[in-house]
Amino acid sequence: MRMDAAAHDPVVQMLGISVDFPGTRALDGVDLTLYPGEVHALMGENGAGKSTIVKALTGAYRVSAGEIRINGSPVSFTGTAGAEAEGIAAAFQEVDLCGNLSIGENVMLGREVRGRWGISWAATHRRASEILAELGLADLDPRAPLGALAPAIQQLVAIARAMVVHPKVLVLDEPTSSLEPVEVERLFRVIRRLRDQGVAILFVSHFLEQVFAISDRVTVLRDGRSQGVYPTRDLDRTELISLMMGQDIATLRTIGSQRRAHRVDPRGAPLFRAQGVGRRGEIEPTDLDLHRGEVVGLGGLRGSGRSELALLVAGVMRRDSGSMSVAGKQVGAAGPGAGTRSRVAFASEDRRDGGVIGELSLQDNLILALQAQRGWARPISRDERDAVVEHFMAAFNITAPSPATPVRYLSGGNQQKVLLARWLATRPRVMVLDEPTRGVDMASKVEIQARVAEMAMEGVAVLFISSELEEVVRLSDRIVVLKDRRKIGEVSNGPGVTVDTIIEMIAADNELDD
Amino acid sequence: MSTVTSFDNRPTSVEPKREGGPARWLKAHLGLLPTFAALLIFLAMIVYGEIAYGRILQASTVSNLLINNAHLVILAVGLTFVILTGGIDLSVGAVIAFSSVAGVLLTNAGWNPWFVIVLMVLIGSLFGLISGVLIQFFDVQPFIATLAMMFLARGLASMLSTTPERLADESPMRGLATQFKLVDGPRVNDLVITPGVIIAVVVVLVAVFLLHRTRFGRTVYAIGGSEQSSTLMGLPVVSTKLWVYVISGTLAGVAAVVYTARLGSAQNITGIGWELDAIAATVIGGTLLMGGAGFVLGSVVGALVLGLMNVLITRDGGIRPETTTIITGGILLVFVLLQRAVASRRRE
Secondary structure (H helix, E strand, C coil), X not given: CCCCHHHXXXXXXXXXXXXXXXXXEEEEEEEEEECCCCEEEEECCCCCCHHHHHHHHCCCCCCCEEEEEECXXXXXXXXXXXXXXXXXXXXXXXXXXXXCCXXXXXXXXXXXXXXXXXXXXXXXXXXXXXXXHHCCCCCCCCCCEHHHCCHHHHHHHHHHHHHCCCCCEEEEECCCCCCCHHHHHHHHHHHHHHHHCCCEEEEECCCHHHHHHHCCEEEEEECCEEEEEEEHHHCCHHHHHHHHHHHHHHHHHHHHHHHHXXXXXXXXXXXXXXXXXXXXXXXXXXXXXXXXXXEEEEECCCCCCHHHHHHHHHCCCCCCEEEEEECCEECCCCHHHHHHHCCEEEECCCHHHHCCCCCCEHHHHHHHHHHHHHCCCCCCXXXXXXXXXXXXXXXXXXXXXXXXXXXXXXXXXXXXXXXXXXXXXXXXXXXXXXXXXXXXXXXXXXXXXXXXXXXHHCCCEEEEEXXXXXXXXXXXXXXXXXXXXXXXXXXXXXXXXXXXXXXXXXXXXXXXXX | CCCCCCCCCCCHHHCCCCCCHHHHHHHHCHHHHHHHHHHXXXXXXXXXXXXXXXXXXXXXXXXXXXXXXXXXXXXXXXXXXHHHCCCCCCCHHHHHHHHHHHHHHHXXXXXXXXXXXXXXXXXXXXXXXXXXXXXXXXXXXXXXXXXXXXXXXHHHHHHHCCCCEEXXXXXXXXXXXXXXXXXXXXXXXXXXXXXXXXXXXXXXXXXXXXXXXXXXXXXXXXXXXXXXXXXXXXXXXXXXXXXXXXXXXXXXXXXXXXXXXXXXXXXXXXXXXXXHHHHHHHHHCCCCCCCCCCCHHHHHHHHHHHHHHHHHHHHHCCCCCCHHHHHHHHHHHHHHHHHXXXXXXXXX
């Protein structure tokens, strides 16, 4: 079924591509060759140059050296329209569609079918449903509003939009970062279908397993340079990781063994105790105990109530049943302020909207919670601030031009580290971390995991949420499993517990339900 | 409802069940709800007026409603474009003042009246263009840019004259207010129309075509939905936003012509607060102030609701005219709350 890539002539050849930004060279002599009917994965950490090469290929960036050939003939793009004319289409990480318009309109926006009386809506919607059907999405009504769809389906609609022009090359930039496994599978079916139609697909992703599941060949980038091209089936996971990040892999292993060594069964009264805490429509009443120095992971699919439980525990969301106590003292039901007072800290899942404040400087972001804890009447002195900031920048290895840099100019990984540091500065007793490693590069991920482990060793009780079950299993002492907005069980972590254990728990519960 | 199934080789059982009938239609067209509500209020006002005061549903009243509010309808259409993109244009009332005072002065100075009419419209376009350039290329907030234009236009109008400038009765511009009897009713109950009303109707029809049948119009909606997405989708965001303000300004110029023709005079204080009336009409008609959702025809209904309200208050006689603004405020509030409700339903 899979076409033999080498038998065809390449559709895209990028030869010795360099892209310069003021002061830096983002891409340095990278080669990338795409064949029709292949899925080519582009791997690398954040900042490795993946987005840059994607933008060079889609005409958003101008290349400063090197040559792009389409079907053998050299081209030079002056904008995205130029690349589109050459048959290169792209769907990006964030779903860039308009929620106020219909599905069909989003697919066809700017390419509506026109008749004598302007746009012919019948023909436009017909064309849209043809394209949706080609992708196996015939169940979508093109006249329905896009905003009502789940983000995952919107992602597929974005791909449908890219397919309107029948491109030779489809670039998918981190298409799976917000998808659940089932949805990823649906996306993969679409990708395979397009591949079999002879489209060359450039698949950019962080997720190793997905790259192994879908791609035929892999190009690995590091620091703006190509680390080589490999047939996926000949590539070993460890090898790929070390290509991407170099030596950090050893660190990853140590965290796991450290946690394993540290793992003890909790003794004595829990530091944090929630009894029957719930909220109608969000999560059913749940019991949860957190001990000092313990990492408790929340396992479950996205939408299983993980974030909701976190919000309740942190006091951000008002509970309508149950009670919570920290070190034996009751916690009021009102607002994040109550949580902060009892030294329960919460790092939100949504870095941009619920976490760091992009316009504020790194240092101001870092001391925000500390200042809030103290109250506005007792400002933190400049010396103290500098000391705190210096300490955490060093401890978390935050790389930034200066402490005064606005946070939005930092990479995702660094932003996340600032967010963690902000809460650690308040010396919390309970730390709730909702997806602290989502969308950050490998190196930052490893560092964040190491910090979480360290935090626990210093006696903080950590509630840890991640979509990556591997991470949950690696870090947690206990794992609380959620499903369909209720707690279905709890496992004490140990050598026998793997990702599969959790998945089986979730699956087994399903059978009982039916 | 899927029109094409030939490509779909999966078993039909996979297809999710769809709600049928009105429930599904309503769900897909939730955005129409505020506009329908505006229409409903309009009809309710007619019914109430007919019962309470009588002589509402008669040709002369309808004619007067249209003739007296043609300029407001035109303004509301212009603002609909702007508001759909998520912007605002506060300058239109002042632009009318400047354009009409300049027009009357030039006509009275003996300039070719047709040329003057074109000039009046172009004055509007120019102000719109300046607003658009400020917003698009100098990154000024629409509120501030058009506020500046508002002060500028009002000031220029006052520089020209601070007293009412009468238009000579024989001037061809007044011809735009000539009343043509369409239906010769009993006594004074005639269905009358003026070129001004026809201009308003043409403006509305062209706007409907532009917004719903051209890529330009769809780009307007897309920008209102998400400007960033629109840019990334390769839509001509910059030129569209520029055009939107040019359209709003141009229609302010057109409204100036229609209003001046009807009144036969112009003054520097004309049109104070009209931009707000037009915004109110647009919002009552169901256009979201955040942009991305709404209809031109809704704005027309909104303008007529405001116009009819004045008629009813005049008819009543007992209500003090000052109350008008209170009632306008009340209606506006109800509609904004309705929109919030719809918006939150949508997010589910």
